[in-house]
Amino acid sequence: MREGQATAIQRLDYTAPAFWIDTVDLTFDLDPAKTRVLNKMRIRRNLDVPAQPLRLDGEELNLARVMVNGGGTSFKMEDNQLVLENLPEGDAPIDLEIFTTCAPAKNTQLSGLYVSHDTFFTQCEAEGFRRITYFLDRPDVMASYTVTLRANKALYPVLLSNGNLVESGDLEDGRHFAKWADPHKKPSYLFALVAGKLVAREQQIKSRAGNNHLLQVFVRPGDLEKTEHAMNSLMASVAWDEARFGLSLDLDRFMIVATSDFNMGAMENKGLNIFNTKYVLASQSTATDVDYANIESVVGHEYFHNWTGNRITCRDWFQLSLKEGLTVFRDQEFSMDMAGSDSARAVKRIEDVRVLRTVQFPEDAGPMAHPVRPDSYVEINNFYTVTIYEKGAEVVRMQHNLVGRDGFAQGMKLYFERHDGHAVTCDDFVQAMADANPDSPLAHHLEPFKRWYSQAGTPRVRAEGQYNADARTYTLTLSQSCPATPGQPTKQPFVIPVSLGLLGADGRAIALQQEGDSEASGTQGTIVLTEPSMSITFANVDSQPVPSLLRGFSAPVILECDFSDADLLNLLAHDTDPFNRWEAGQRLALRLATAAIQAPGEWQQPLLPPEFLEAMRDVLRNPALDAAFKELVLTLPSEAYIAEQLDEVDPQRIHAVREAMRAELASALHADWIWAYEEHQTPGAYRPDAASAGRRALAGLALTMLCLAARQSGDTLWPGKTYQRFKDAGNMTDRFGALAALVGSDHELAQPALQRFHAMFRDEALVLDKWFALQAGAPDRNGNILPAVRALMTHADFQIKNPNRARSVIFSYCNANPGAFHRADGAGYAYWADRVLELDTFNPQVASRLARAMDRWRKLAEPYRTLAREAIERVAAQSTLSNDVREVVTRSLADE
Ligand code: ZN
Numbered sequence: 001m002r003e004g005q006a007t008a009i010q011r012l013d014y015t016a017p018a019f020w021i022d023t024v025d026l027t028f029d030l031d032p033a034k035t036r037v038l039n040k041m042r043i044r045r046n047l048d049v050p051a052q053p054l055r056l057d058g059e060e061l062n063l064a065r066v067m068v069n070g071g072g073t074s075f076k077m078e079d080n081q082l083v084l085e086n087l088p089e090g091d092a093p094i095d096l097e098i099f100t101t102c103a104p105a106k107n108t109q110l111s112g113l114y115v116s117h118d119t120f121f122t123q124c125e126a127e128g129f130r131r132i133t134y135f136l137d138r139p140d141v142m143a144s145y146t147v148t149l150r151a152n153k154a155l156y157p158v159l160l161s162n163g164n165l166v167e168s169g170d171l172e173d174g175r176h177f178a179k180w181a182d183p184h185k186k187p188s189y190l191f192a193l194v195a196g197k198l199v200a201r202e203q204q205i206k207s208r209a210g211n212n213h214l215l216q217v218f219v220r221p222g223d224l225e226k227t228e229h230a231m232n233s234l235m236a237s238v239a240w241d242e243a244r245f246g247l248s249l250d251l252d253r254f255m256i257v258a259t260s261d262f263n264m265g266a267m268e269n270k271g272l273n274i275f276n277t278k279y280v281l282a283s284q285s286t287a288t289d290v291d292y293a294n295i296e297s298v299v300g301h302e303y304f305h306n307w308t309g310n311r312i313t314c315r316d317w318f319q320l321s322l323k324e325g326l327t328v329f330r331d332q333e334f335s336m337d338m339a340g341s342d343s344a345r346a347v348k349r350i351e352d353v354r355v356l357r358t359v360q361f362p363e364d365a366g367p368m369a370h371p372v373r374p375d376s377y378v379e380i381n382n383f384y385t386v387t388i389y390e391k392g393a394e395v396v397r398m399q400h401n402l403v404g405r406d407g408f409a410q411g412m413k414l415y416f417e418r419h420d421g422h423a424v425t426c427d428d429f430v431q432a433m434a435d436a437n438p439d440s441p442l443a444h445h446l447e448p449f450k451r452w453y454s455q456a457g458t459p460r461v462r463a464e465g466q467y468n469a470d471a472r473t474y475t476l477t478l479s480q481s482c483p484a485t486p487g488q489p490t491k492q493p494f495v496i497p498v499s500l501g502l503l504g505a506d507g508r509a510i511a512l513q514q515e516g517d518s519e520a521s522g523t524q525g526t527i528v529l530t531e532p533s534m535s536i537t538f539a540n541v542d543s544q545p546v547p548s549l550l551r552g553f554s555a556p557v558i559l560e561c562d563f564s565d566a567d568l569l570n571l572l573a574h575d576t577d578p579f580n581r582w583e584a585g586q587r588l589a590l591r592l593a594t595a596a597i598q599a600p601g602e603w604q605q606p607l608l609p610p611e612f613l614e615a616m617r618d619v620l621r622n623p624a625l626d627a628a629f630k631e632l633v634l635t636l637p638s639e640a641y642i643a644e645q646l647d648e649v650d651p652q653r654i655h656a657v658r659e660a661m662r663a664e665l666a667s668a669l670h671a672d673w674i675w676a677y678e679e680h681q682t683p684g685a686y687r688p689d690a691a692s693a694g695r696r697a698l699a700g701l702a703l704t705m706l707c708l709a710a711r712q713s714g715d716t717l718w719p720g721k722t723y724q725r726f727k728d729a730g731n732m733t734d735r736f737g738a739l740a741a742l743v744g745s746d747h748e749l750a751q752p753a754l755q756r757f758h759a760m761f762r763d764e765a766l767v768l769d770k771w772f773a774l775q776a777g778a779p780d781r782n783g784n785i786l787p788a789v790r791a792l793m794t795h796a797d798f799q800i801k802n803p804n805r806a807r808s809v810i811f812s813y814c815n816a817n818p819g820a821f822h823r824a825d826g827a828g829y830a831y832w833a834d835r836v837l838e839l840d841t842f843n844p845q846v847a848s849r850l851a852r853a854m855d856r857w858r859k860l861a862e863p864y865r866t867l868a869r870e871a872i873e874r875v876a877a878q879s880t881l882s883n884d885v886r887e888v889v890t891r892s893l894a895d896e
Helices: 228-245 289-304 317-339 342-365 386-419 426-436 565-574 576-599 609-620 627-633 639-644 651-668 670-679 688-715 717-728 732-744 750-760 765-776 785-793 801-815 829-839 844-856 864-876 883-893
Strands: 019-029 035-045 054-057 062-068 076-078 083-086 094-102 112-116 119-123 144-153 159-163 164-170 173-179 193-196 199-206 212-219 253-261 272-276 460-468 473-481 496-503 526-528 531-539 546-549 558-561
Touching: 062 083, 112 627, 119 253, 119 272, 144 159, 144 193, 159 173, 159 342, 164 473, 164 801, 199 228, 199 253, 212 228, 212 272, 228 253, 228 289, 228 317, 228 386, 253 289, 272 289, 289 317, 289 688, 289 732, 317 342, 317 386, 317 426, 342 386, 342 576, 342 627, 342 639, 342 688, 386 426, 386 496, 460 546, 473 496, 473 526, 496 565, 546 558, 546 565, 565 576, 565 609, 576 609, 576 639, 576 651, 609 627, 609 651, 609 670, 639 651, 651 688, 670 688, 688 717, 688 732, 717 732, 717 750, 732 750, 732 765, 750 765, 765 785, 765 801, 785 801, 785 829, 801 829, 801 844, 829 844, 829 864, 829 883, 844 883, 864 883
Parallel strands: 019 144, 212 253, 253 272, 460 558
Antiparallel strands: 019 035, 035 094, 054 083, 062 094, 076 083, 112 119, 119 193, 144 173, 159 193, 164 173, 199 212, 460 473, 473 531, 496 526, 496 546
């Protein structure tokens, strides 16, 4: 992990492997201190490339023996590679046998083979397999695996690997074995094994095609009753992929295993998905509605990888978005289809866009900006980013919109016909989409469309409308630009689909008739912007319209348009597109926030004018709108999103202004919040469906607002009711919502509630994570949060080596609590630097994620900027940094 200066790997340096590995036969003698791995491979020269030595990757392995075709051989070690120079020439198969040992119990990085709660797990993506055995650890080498696991039967009764169980039985000395064979070829990053004391929920299913499959969800004994939702989600995922894309489960057995020590969310190992417990375990008393929704989405995501990622995989890691962008798109569509109604779909879309804009847009504007298909990296683990995942999904979504739903299905079909069983590139995917839809705008603009994969940065689209009353025409001019990003000073135009409609002054949708067309073509259309600037004229427009642009967020761009307040109020009240309706409210709030933030000296109170409050009240009381949608509209833009709109960021001022706005919204709509709270109760049995969850979300927001209002008025009724709800709640959503309302308003009942909560859930790790996160993320009052965070780290339940727990305290503070983190004394940054250095000594991947918390330091106002730079420089000065953290801080400090 510490090999001096690492060099960057370049996409254009790709060459095919010099050898293929056809079969792998692995035998493990599992022991936490010293696990023995016998690796028998049948390999073959790739005659398409010049003859060269075999170079196998390996990391932290003890090599005991190497044999070629049954005999000894000479070999040498170069850096982390085992080099064999004298292999037989020609393309005859060669048998290679390598015997190594490793120490799973000492593996704190959680990459490769490791132990968690006396159970063995593996994590091989991206380059963890080389920590298990010497191998061509690259995704374009696909092999057939058989795996034999041997271990003490009492300690490790369950032995799992990919594919089908072909044999099992007892051995001497209380040991036993299991032999697994995977019927599908796979790259090494999809290998997995699990061994330990686990129990499973099982479900037999029959596919549409009539095949039987066994689904299993493995957890620690005691967690079984928390697996029902994960199993339901898995069954729904199987059914959905068959129904929507005709993709069936290709294995007799499909397993999910949960572990509480995991760096990421989950992993799509072939037939043996390994999950963070956070995305498996749920019961109404321990998990919130958001947890339930996340479980459904992550179970879906990993399952969908079985085709998009596993059957067709990536040629090299620069193509990561080939599988991740496409699979995120698929899981987003799955969640929308599961949610049902149009309005519930829109809610999911808004939530996804909110993540994109608050996390990915800043990434695209910061030092780690990279294209969806990057050109170089030092450490691939640093490129599991929101750009690869979420922006990648947007790029797939644009293709979906450009070829249509049926066209997209055709494109997927062609993609599998061409590439099933192979390791391919992002280009191969778009090419299949375009070839399946030769008359589509995607095919017509294919080369420029591909710039979405090669150019980093968020494009800006500027829209200007001209109404001509005499001619009754409306001309819309759209122009695009994209700021420079590291290594890419200039950009070429993107292909940007802009979905739009026009509203009359009365809010009614106007029929769209392009000048020159003989008749109108509905009330919604899409302009595909391909040039730096384009104009389009609509005829038969009776009065000055309000444009509703980028409906459904049809492209991942920043839209600039000089809307008047009246325009936005019109859109908020009447737009038929729910996304833009929400967006109009956000724009209004953002306008008010930025005006106050940028005002010299103290801002003018009240911050919220009557028209704004009236519009919010109208939405809240509108019987035609869903509760979930109302909750989104009535939530002000986040501090992070507001910060992104400003050239210079004073986090304290942003926090103060937003809090003041929230306080006004709480007080001004007091009677409405009471109404909303009382009208949106969910009596009866708990159900996590979108409609019930929406009601709970709105009631929760109302309660938060009532506690905020009480903070100003001194009212004791609502905090009291909130405490009561906290105690009596029948589900975690309501209980945690009430607790958060008390903590968020800093009420004196917050402390007793927190204590009680801890006592109730002291044995529920995932609930304790929430308990820690809530406190580390609480609103700062006079600098009280940092000392509280330090105190939390001394709590008996705090363990920095457990990633979920580390995230719950450290990340909640550094990443999700700007008002508390950005301190004028720089103590928040010093804390950050200490934690990055501490985490980096045992888990570089987690450390490197934390390092990203300072990405946007250059935008900070003084004194924050200077203090932030000093903290980053202190981290960079550490000579033993991992490649992971080194890459992040180096890019962060690089001159732009
Ligand atoms: Zn994925």
